[in-house]
Amino acid sequence: MQSTAHAFKDNVGAALADPNLQDSLSKLKVGFSERRRQAAERLPEFEALRDRARDIKNHTLANLDFYLEEFERKVTALGGHVHWAPTAADARRIIADLCRSVGARTVAKSKSMVAEEIALNEHLEELGIAPIETDLGEYIIQLRHEPPSHIIAPAVHLTKDQVADTFLEHHRKLGFDKRLTERNDLVAEARYVLRQKFLDADVGLTGANFLVAETGSSMLVTNEGNADLSNTLPRMHIVLASIEKVIPTLEDAAVLLRVLARSATGQESSAYTTLNTGPKRPGDLDGPEQYHVVLLDNGRSGVLGTEMQEILRCIRCGACMNHCPVYGAVGGHAYGWVYPGPMGAVLTPQLVGVEEASNLPNASTFCGRCESVCPVRIPLPKLMRHWREREFERHLTPRAVRQGLALWSFVARRPGLYRSLTAIANRMLSLFGRAEGRYRSLPLAGGWTRFRDFPAPPSGGTFHAQWKATRKQP
Amino acid sequence: MHPIFAAAMVVGVSTSIENDRPPPRRVALFVTCLVDLFRPAVGFAAVKLLEEAGCTVEVPPLQVCCGQPAYNTGDRATTRAIAMQVMDAFEGYDAVVAPSGSCGGMLSHHYPALFDDDPALKARAEDLAARSHELISFLVDVLNVDRVAARYDGTVTYHDSCSGLRELGVKEQPRRLLGSVKGLALREMKTPEVCCGFGGTFCVKYPEISNAMVGEKSADIAATGADTLLAGDLGCLMNMAGKLQREGSAVRVRHVAEVLAGMGDLPAIGEPEAGAR
Numbered sequence: 001m002q003s004t005a006h007a008f009k010d011n012v013g014a015a016l017a018d019p020n021l022q023d024s025l026s027k028l029k030v031g032f033s034e035r036r037r038q039a040a041e042r043l044p045e046f047e048a049l050r051d052r053a054r055d056i057k058n059h060t061l062a063n064l065d066f067y068l069e070e071f072e073r074k075v076t077a078l079g080g081h082v083h084w085a086p087t088a089a090d091a092r093r094i095i096a097d098l099c100r101s102v103g104a105r106t107v108a109k110s111k112s113m114v115a116e117e118i119a120l121n122e123h124l125e126e127l128g129i130a131p132i133e134t135d136l137g138e139y140i141i142q143l144r145h146e147p148p149s150h151i152i153a154p155a156v157h158l159t160k161d162q163v164a165d166t167f168l169e170h171h172r173k174l175g176f177d178k179r180l181t182e183r184n185d186l187v188a189e190a191r192y193v194l195r196q197k198f199l200d201a202d203v204g205l206t207g208a209n210f211l212v213a214e215t216g217s218s219m220l221v222t223n224e225g226n227a228d229l230s231n232t233l234p235r236m237h238i239v240l241a242s243i244e245k246v247i248p249t250l251e252d253a254a255v256l257l258r259v260l261a262r263s264a265t266g267q268e269s270s271a272y273t274t275l276n277t278g279p280k281r282p283g284d285l286d287g288p289e290q291y292h293v294v295l296l297d298n299g300r301s302g303v304l305g306t307e308m309q310e311i312l313r314c315i316r317c318g319a320c321m322n323h324c325p326v327y328g329a330v331g332g333h334a335y336g337w338v339y340p341g342p343m344g345a346v347l348t349p350q351l352v353g354v355e356e357a358s359n360l361p362n363a364s365t366f367c368g369r370c371e372s373v374c375p376v377r378i379p380l381p382k383l384m385r386h387w388r389e390r391e392f393e394r395h396l397t398p399r400a401v402r403q404g405l406a407l408w409s410f411v412a413r414r415p416g417l418y419r420s421l422t423a424i425a426n427r428m429l430s431l432f433g434r435a436e437g438r439y440r441s442l443p444l445a446g447g448w449t450r451f452r453d454f455p456a457p458p459s460g461g462t463f464h465a466q467w468k469a470t471r472k473q474p
Numbered sequence: 475m476h477p478i479f480a481a482a483m484v485v486g487v488s489t490s491i492e493n494d495r496p497p498p499r500r501v502a503l504f505v506t507c508l509v510d511l512f513r514p515a516v517g518f519a520a521v522k523l524l525e526e527a528g529c530t531v532e533v534p535p536l537q538v539c540c541g542q543p544a545y546n547t548g549d550r551a552t553t554r555a556i557a558m559q560v561m562d563a564f565e566g567y568d569a570v571v572a573p574s575g576s577c578g579g580m581l582s583h584h585y586p587a588l589f590d591d592d593p594a595l596k597a598r599a600e601d602l603a604a605r606s607h608e609l610i611s612f613l614v615d616v617l618n619v620d621r622v623a624a625r626y627d628g629t630v631t632y633h634d635s636c637s638g639l640r641e642l643g644v645k646e647q648p649r650r651l652l653g654s655v656k657g658l659a660l661r662e663m664k665t666p667e668v669c670c671g672f673g674g675t676f677c678v679k680y681p682e683i684s685n686a687m688v689g690e691k692s693a694d695i696a697a698t699g700a701d702t703l704l705a706g707d708l709g710c711l712m713n714m715a716g717k718l719q720r721e722g723s724a725v726r727v728r729h730v731a732e733v734l735a736g737m738g739d740l741p742a743i744g745e746p747e748a749g750a751r
Contacts (some may be wrong), residue, residue: 009680016682217667325669329686363680365673365687366546367636401547401679408543409552413559417538422511429512429672432645437746438719451685455512455744463505463514467533 001119001147003352005336008359015330025331029253030157032322035266036373043262053259054076054165054377056252057313060244064304067213067246068295074216080280080291088118091296095120095205095238098292099129102236104202108229110220111135112207113151113238113316114296116338117351120205131205132197134226136190143170149332151339152264152318157331160186196224204230204288206276208241209315210256211293214249217277218293221261221270228274237276237288242296244312256315259375264317299351307386311346320370320380326363335360342370342380349387358396361387419464434459501529504560504606506577507539508708513743516708519735520573520609527617529569532604536563540572540580546674550588557585561598569616570606573731574707575638576674578608600641608638609731610706614647621654624736629659630699632730633691633714634667635707648706648730653741659712661698668694672713688717695725704730715743 004011015021040046040233060067072082085091099107107124109115109131121131121142133142143166148154155163163186168179171193180186206227208218218239220227231237247253261267261410280287303309321341322329332340337357339347345360370380391397395399411418433439433456441449448454460466500525509516517533524531541556560581564570572578582603587598613619632652638644652660671677671687678684691714695703703718703725705711715727726742741747 009571012682017555018688295675324686325671326683329683363683364674365669365671366635367669368640372640385546385548388546391551392548397547405544412538415538418538426511433748437741438744447681448716450681451720452713452718453744455715457512458741458747460514460622461508463517465512
């Protein structure tokens with residue numbers, strides 16, 4: 001997917017001016033966080049499970065090479081194939097070759113952010129292979145030619161009315177010429193249209209929530225069951241997953257599943273949890289004849305051993321964006337790439353370059369709500385701050401900010417000078433502002449006064465001046 | 475004597491903290507740069523509350539800022555230099571208390587990690603961190619203050635500032651003390667824990683996003699019907715006051731310490747002084 005992260009500020013302007021988006025976001029902000037809170041409260045050991053989930057991922061990352069090779073051995077022993085893709089281009093080439101090897105014309109896909117990351121759909125279309133998104137949200141945005149705006153709810157930026165219009169536009173040619181207004185009717189129509197596409201597909205492509213090293217299984221959770229049709233009906237099943245999805249054991253998967261669904265949607269468990277373990281065996285009634293796992297690195301191994309490593313614990317639940325007031329204000333598209341919200345603000349600079357995504361780790365108040373709900377306790381504000389430090393070191397911080405900071409720093413490190421200057425500033429701001437109590441505009445403070453009044457200090461001087469005048473230091 | 479200070483003295487007569495008084499402690503007040511420059515009354519309110527709880531309060535003259543502007547911009551070298559200056563200024567006090575969860579959290583949660591590569595400085599930073607507190611939680615959790623004798627006739631709503639809430643666990647302490655203020659009724663917002671959009675330099679670097687956030691906050695405040703908004707951090711308060719006033723709201727905005735210290739009759743943040751017109 002082509003990044004527009006460099007245009008973050010423009011994207012923000014468009015997002016704030018979009019009434020449909022703002023309507024959708026107002027529902028998301030209340031719904032997800034409330035359901036997560038209730039789910040966490042219902043499970044007394046939830047906080048302890050978060051610790052265990054963190055520890056499992058830390059252990060895996062410390063031994064990532066071992067578990068990946070173990071996973072490969074198991075998959076191979078089952079009759080499947082593991083393909084290593086260092087870059088997005090490698091993954092696209094591997095998948096295209098696999099599709100062509102069976103003469104595929106259509107590929108049934110279940111939702112995969114990694115597929116978005118490598119821009120798989122565009123690539124397949126160029127080769128004349130039609131990718132069919134089967135997750136309802138992904139299907140809607142595929143029809144609209146839009147990128148996802150949320151990692152677990154890709155069409156969350158749309159209202160029901162927008163979906164109704166989109167379906168009418170695209171399904172009319174299939175004989176559905178009634179504009180539907182009920183949620184269930186829209187789902188039923190999509191299900192009907194998609195059913196034949198599952199049956200026709202030559203290849204099923206899914207992502208993976210976890211790759212289990214001890215069994216060679218890929219594990220998927222969905223609420224729609226679309227992944228199960230994607231991976232059982234076609235002749236070939238391709239799993240596309242990034243390397244940090246591997247975990248040691250099924251026991252570990254049980255722990256992670258318990259925090260994943262609760263953190264994501266507030267469910268105790270997703271409706272479908274599916275393990276795919278190799279191709280169809282002799283005697284099996286169904287299942288794919290070929291089973292391939294494409295393991296994507298795409299810059300992740302470069303994070304190992306660095307101060308950013310903790311982001312690789314992420315299990316893609318979306319809780320950080322569901323609780324982020326910045327995401328809640330601007331939605332996912334403003335971030336300009338596949339991964340929005342706090343986890344995206346940390347991961348995107350790594351994957352597309354910090355020059356491209358320099359705004360993302362800066363557009364945070366460090367309110368800390370993301371870290372407080374992260375099921376694997378990733379210190380997201382700390383990692384965003386590390387990006388700011390790298391930007392500062394590499395002189396990517398805007399010049400005006402650097403100059404302002406340098407001036408402030410010069411003064412702040414000289415308490416005597418600081419006192420004199422703040423005394424003057426206090427006097428001026430108080431003198432001209434106290435009749436109104438506040439300023440409606442103020443030189444050099446346009447960013448503030450464009451939307452807010454600026455409170456004027458009362459007369460009498462700074463605290464330090466008053467303290468000196470009224471109290472003797474001991 | 476300045477009127478703010480005089481007001482504090484007058485109310486002080488009727489304010490007593492009925493508790494087993496701990497032995498006097500030598501407490502350094504970390505005024506914070508915003509309180510120093512824009513709202514000195516908060517500093518005097520803090521002094522009053524601490525003294526009434528039995529502390530001896532000093533204001534070390536070499537203090538300036540905790541370094542967050544540099545820290546949050548990614549300028550680690552400047553942050554370290556300022557942190558060392560703060561460590562010097564507050565050497566030797568039993569406790570360092572700030573009327574701010576943000577600045578308090580900077581000292582108690584963020585300084586030590588700045589010196590991971592220097593064991594001697596890290597030890598000093600950890601020593602300061604262990605002595606550093608946000609004002610209201612220091613009163614309640616350390617000094618065991620559980621009531622004040624102030625009076626405030628009004629309905630207030632309380633915003634939980636992010637650093638105080640999530641780094642320092644400041645949540646029930648201000649509500650407990652506010653519960654003892656005569657005449658005061660508390661009405662909670664729907665989402666008092668959601669950020670107001672201040673975020674230090676964030677509010678001027680991303681003014682549109684900040685405005686959307688504070689706009690939502692002001693709607694939440696208005697929906698409570700409260701006549702007064704309180705919080706424990708002046709940055710958030712200035713942001714919310716500025717937005718409320720731009721919208722023409724009549725809600726008055728004050729630092730929680732002012733109300734607890736019986737200084738709730740001062741002009742609110744952004745209000746003109748009596749006779750100044």
